[in-house]
Amino acid sequence: MATPAAAVGAAPAESAPAETAPTGAKVEKSKYGSYVVVMKSDPLSERFQPQQLRSRSANTERNKLKAEQGKALKKAGISNASRKNSYTNAVNGFSVVVSHEKAEKLAGDPEVMAVFPDELRQKQSLPTKSVAGDDQIRDRAGESLRSFLGLQGGKYGTKGKNDKSTRNSLDGRGTLLGVIDTGIWPEHPSFADDGSYEPVALDDETRSSCDFGGSEGDADWECNNKLVGARQMLDTYRSVVGVLPGEFDSARDDDGHGSHTAGTAAGNANVPAWIYDEDRIIDRTSGIAPRAQIVAYKALGSLGGFSSDLAAAIDQAVADGVDAINYSVGGGPGLASADAIAFLFANDAGVHVATSAGNSGPGEATIGGPADLPWVTTVGASTQPRFYSGSIKLGNGRTVKGSSVTLPSEKNLPLVDARNLGNEFCLNEAAVGADAWAQFEQGAEGAMVLCWRGVSGRSEKSLNVMDAGGKAMVLSNVTDDDNYFTDNFRVPTVMVDKSEGDLVAAYANIRNAKATITDTAEIDSFTPAPSMASFSSRGPNPSAESIIKPDITAPGVQVLAAASPAIVGDDYEPGQLFQAIAGTSMSSPVMAGYFLLMDQAHPDWSPAAVKSAVMTSAYQDVRDNDRSTPADPFDFGSGHVSALDKVVNPGLVYDSGIFDFLGFVCGSDARGDILANPDAYCAGLEDDGIATTIEDLNYPTIGVSALAGSQTVTRTVTNVTGKNATFRARVDNPEGMDITVSPSTLKLKKGESKSFEVTITNESAPVNSEFQFGAITWKGKGVSVRSNVAAYPTPFSAPSTVTGSGGSGSVEIPVQVGFSGLYTPVPGGLAENTPLTGTVEQDPDQTFGGCTADQPGVTAVPVTVAEDTAYARMAFTLASEDDIDLFLCSGDEVVAESTAGGTNELIEISQPPAGDYTLYVHGWQVVEDSLDFSVDTWLVVRGEGDLTVDPESAEVSTGDVVDVTASWSDAPSGVSFGVVDHTTDGETYGQTVVQVTN
Template identity: 50%
Template structure:
């Protein structure tokens, strides 16, 4: 019996990247992406393999990319196999007979490529057929070399690590304006938003089903779709039945569990033990008018950008990050589930395309809108990371909004200094500089309780998590903390601290330090004022990663900016390292700005379900406003800071708005793959890229 891949390729057929031309001859190109995960699998053969001495040292996780089109892009060019690529405005149907038939032959080709390389097919970990064509597995170097030579294998990618790029936004966006999106009924009703992140806290009120949501669409049934209740691993992992708001939750951590494993305080399910995933999900699509409080202080109500959208959570990050093999599996599963929008507040080092970038290429071709964070590597040039460097991604920077959670430290001499705070205040208490009480960074177990007990402590930002400093103050007996920054550049954070705290800029911090040094008996009090105005909003944050694009310099990145600091949204009440019992937090990062754009995409998908992701992205960019300052709060931000400008979905949805932009550009899969040819990334077979007079002339441009 012939190898299924050879059976497919032996028949003359045009593929989804191909066209006829008098100057160009017919070539074959099909791309499928395969992710290689290393996880604890139930297969006995795999279990025996990983028990071998030094098995983990001798093997690595790889993603095998096959050379035939994934389900999301296959156009039916092979005799006997009808098209599975969805039509315009449609999604892949995982229950279709044609999808099952084509997917089955792809999976068979995966097994036979392994067998031909002398690798047991039972060692396969993840398998991909929708947004990618391939599989993930754990291989030795010799096995990698053998696989690369097999017919039908396009590339073998070494797995990479990715990390999380860690209210009042609807009003700030003017979505609530007369004649605006909400007034016209565009709230994300019926749209499915997929969140690839650290999981979700399903009982959170932002995801409660009040029986008013439309019936949830049917999800792919090839694996469990509401994974909660693994009490055998963690007794606090309560069972939960998904509903018409939170319609699904899947754990996608196979490679992570094999190489790193789940600690006892983590949840071995889709439940969120970090808070990051719950925060991004509730920002994009949390329910409207949810009462929010932090540390016992009420903060009114909050709403996601698309409050009527359905939510599916894909847990692709563990406590220490995630593998691209697992994340690509999440993308593949999201396409199979028929999601309309994906938020991806995740990033890694800038390099050529990895498994997740290629999976997103085909997800976009399947009609899925994707918002991704630009990264938090700061205001230096070319600081962007992957996958936000890719042209098919909508890459989001972080800027300020007008509302500012603030507190004020009032010194004993009557001088006040205002900074970021969400905590309660204090009465007047002695004030001590941590530099002379164990170290200005307030590291754990370093503060002298004899010098700190009963006092407010001045700490410098850096080295450890900000909340860890207030915990160190608490453990040393302190009653409050003033943390000063290392700059004056829009980098103040409203963290949920363990003691009453205020975060001030560097200049006031040094002034407070000078007061302590000069006063005989320095004192202070912390006044919790709650709300103020962020100066010069919107302005870029100092942490938001800037361009130029380090991977593809001709592609300007980021694409857009949105609010990404002091974003009040949901969290996990059992977040590792967090304050137990808290359901909300106000945090910062491009992780927080990206779900704002994902929510906007959900509104646009409801308003214009026939618009392609590229068209909606273009509408977002051509209607952005450029009244944005840089992180110094004075100079004008440029395109390498803010992209096209600040997202502007609000006001009346009439001519000139994002809903009727007047000018919008589409882009096809063929154009994106032509770009990859120009970059010589090997995403498609080299014979499908032709060169004439030094210029790219791919034979598949349509």
């Protein structure tokens, strides 16, 4: 079998002679002039065990890899100074800041596997702005986070790392956490060394392993045996962005996010936490794995982080020997990226990775990247019982409760509703204008202001209230299914739901209304917990719908942990040593902490096995963000993380390795972006018995995104009970579906693995409606191993595209049907290319101004779509510095667009309505004075062309497979397209595009 790294990368261009520069290959243009280059040969993690990565022999091989990277730069005519990062451990490659033309030269090198445009990713906390002893804790009503998660004082029957006992209270000792984030505040008590931690050496000093000091406000600091290292990993960021005002040019945290995630996962136990006043201790904080040690990697600046720097941080973390990585970082979905590939090899090196699902919920299909990857653990956010509350005492004697960690307000402040001041959302002067701001100032002066959510950030509103002379704020949600936040506001603040906001507003409309904020930072209970956070991103997974995402949910609201007292742009929110904030950034380190505990308990388990243990032991009693409706697998994945005793002893695990994940890639839309020669490589995997369909990846949950009648998937489990055991399958059928498991009983010896098949059949669920959810649970003595199931019933399942060649020929299209009746395949085409031509000039402001030709840098070309057009395709590719975008309009409406970096544009529309359209060709970047263009265009009409199908129709029953043969005898020269529409009763429910090259 080929090595994993030999598979990864886009297919290289044809080799050039060694003495010449490499031939250029198409690369998507970077918005930032930065690219990540992946080399063909293996990274060191594929040749050495993690503990060997700093050996003399590994360093020798590392230097060889760097020399190969240098040769690639030299052949492309690129100065070595353009190389910003070099990767050798989890990825073999480098990043460069170069022109698009030079990037394409690199891509043509036969030793280069892929060149990716750099991406800018962001932290995944919910933004607050638009860009002592137990006797001091006053109320202990709510469960602490560790108590809620079942981590307090538990004894677990397993032998852990660095522990001679056979009954070990797991606390993370002997494990190392890598936090890739905004840096860390090293003086924080959560990261203090009490003298009892064992030393950990970070041998690699190619960059400072304890990077503090050297700039204003950045004190020198020596790392200790708790915070064993802190590296700045911002090479590309510093090159492209620089050091912005307020940023530390070191590993010091200038945001608070990195300190918070580190503290949540592995902060010291029982640290007194105060906000605003050192004498006002509101609670105690503990990391999930409080005895774990930490290495911080600052790979995010105040504007975000480049994937090239993030990949460098992953690469460095693998070399440093971390056991788990927390990655509360994300961007748009997509399986092909620098950090995605780095995590693939980090997984193979045994590193557990927790990442945030994203904060774009509660809408469907809002999972971002790299959360869409199956080789990382994707964590949603939900509420916890512990609730930091505050009260608004109204002048009429009524008390309204909400959330707060601020100080109380002055007594009996005038109460005003911002809606009555003409500034409902408490925006600043620049947003509302001088006159409106003057009105707002007049009403807010000395008052408590009721502000409403929307338009601007939460903390920004408190700053605006303060700037207007206000003394306190009530911040109201505009629905009753959002979350209660506890930001460190600029003025005393209580946040409430809409129903509570309406009560405050009603009283504020009374003359001489007054109110007082009191009893802030009280510890109460939130009875609907756990319920999903409204912001938590939901499935289905946009990159691979059959992989259920998120994987699991954990607390991510009002999470109290470390912060930074020096925040970039701290006008919005004052820097404090602690904060109780929200986001999937906050839930991800909870899972990272679990991974450390599991690594302590089972140091020989793979990341996939540990992930399986966490997922299959999860519990289902979670509500949606409305706090009443049960959540489903696209909200919480496998469920809510369980108490540790269940996670440590899961009974069975679903294990997977790097070749299994490459098999997943074979079945994904990214196979051509990630794999070199995917057809040959994937065929090799199949020959070795590796599944190459997404549905058959050995994942702890089961998804079928296109269930046409019936589908069978295969899973393999391993007995980890430590003894021989028998397990029996229990099935919870999805609505209108039937699940069968074969065999339904598994008798497994200690450590033995066996496979089973799961057949899902649609019996009565309506097709093309919605996913249906069920579960399979393996029951054994003392264990319950649950796999959630999601299936989407469809009338047809068929390939989206098939390809053929020659003037005459045929292709086979296997079509599975999910109904009983008459199936009719309807052909159209083959249609030849009819290019749309013209000339376009540079758009001075690079902004498409809508569907009108009356703007510079835009050329309009009319397009007529005839009746019965089944498929429209427009493609425009240039291997040059020009960047041309396409917008297809119907009247004033943009119906389709393509705005890829560089000029690699494609618009596809299935079943477009007949009518007159306009294709607007936009000159986002035209290098010369003007550019002559030719947009390849195919309009496939049913009944036109000589494409035929056999059979022309068939009586079918649910689950039947019809082998349709699409044939042609007189294909146009060049590339032509046809379609086969899959219909029943005159309705089209699916389409297969037929591409023919003659």
